[in-house]
Amino acid sequence: MLRSLYNRIQRLSVRRDAVWWMSAVSFAESSFFPLPPDVMLIPMCLAQPKKLWFYTNLCALASLLGGVFGYALGFYLFESLGRLIIDLYDAQDSFLRFQEMFAAYGPWFLILKGVTPIPYKLLTITAGFAHLDLTVFVLCSIIARFSRFYMIAVLLHFYGEQVQAIIEKRLMLVTTLLLVVVVGGLLSFKFV
Template sequence: MLRKTYDWVMGLAASRHAPAGLAAVSFAESSFFPIPPDVMLAPMVLARPDRAYVYATICTVASVLGGMLGYTIGHFLGPVGEWLLMVTGNAGGQAAFEAWFAEWGLWVILIKGLTPIPYKLVTISAGLAEFSFFTFVWASVVTRGARFFLAATLIKYFGPAVREEVEKRLTLYTVVGLVVLVGGFIALKLL
């Protein structure tokens, strides 16, 4: 079952519809969707390393546009933004982000945009905090671009060797990945 799912994802990543799906996930993740675009970016770059930077560009542009939607939700639709943060399990983090924006401003976007912390938390909170929209946009381009281009570069050059290893021990790496993912969510909740 796991092998069939893996093969299906790799096939989808190589399909002609993959870039549109990547754009949709990147856009949605920045404002309301809980799954990061990396889950599509990685297999797409593995399937087509020659298009790694095209995929990174798609992720960056769509993520920034989605971030603009997240900012707009926070800025103009505060209760909706607070509800989205609550539904995605980040309601407690919103107050902390507003305090961070008040003290650190630009650095919150630049640092948090590179981390696995859900970017929607940054975008919606920036709108709620009424942070400068212009600064938010250019900082998002820099930080999201750096993240996706770095990921695409690493996968392009080191991915094939990693792919061979993962395919040999797919079940082991799936279990390890799930443990890390669940552990990350628990750590975010505790922090």
């Protein structure tokens, strides 16, 4: 089952409309959607290494725009939509802790957490709710999101063929590690 899913994602990553799907996932992940864009970015970059930087920049830009949307949810629509998203992820305690961290560390907290695998949507909604200056939010998000996706791109640039060979040879191990990272990210915003 895992092998067929991997092969399916590989086939999707070379379709003409794959770039739009990746952009949509990246945008949505920054404001409300649980699936990270890495699921599409990595296979697309492996399938078409010459487009690695284009895909990375597009993914980061879509994430930034989605982050601004998440900020707007927290700033303008917290009571109607923002709280619903926080409740959907059962992240009320994390939301309160993030508010305290924003008050104490402001932009540095956003940069640090924006690079990690924790759900970025929680940061964007909290930043909007906390009324973090929009210019500061955008600048910090540029640093955080581009850094996050550039780390992946640099690894794929230098080790792309080896990464693909490892993924194909040890698919279960790679999937387990990715699952641990995602679950760890989710748990970190629950307990951090």
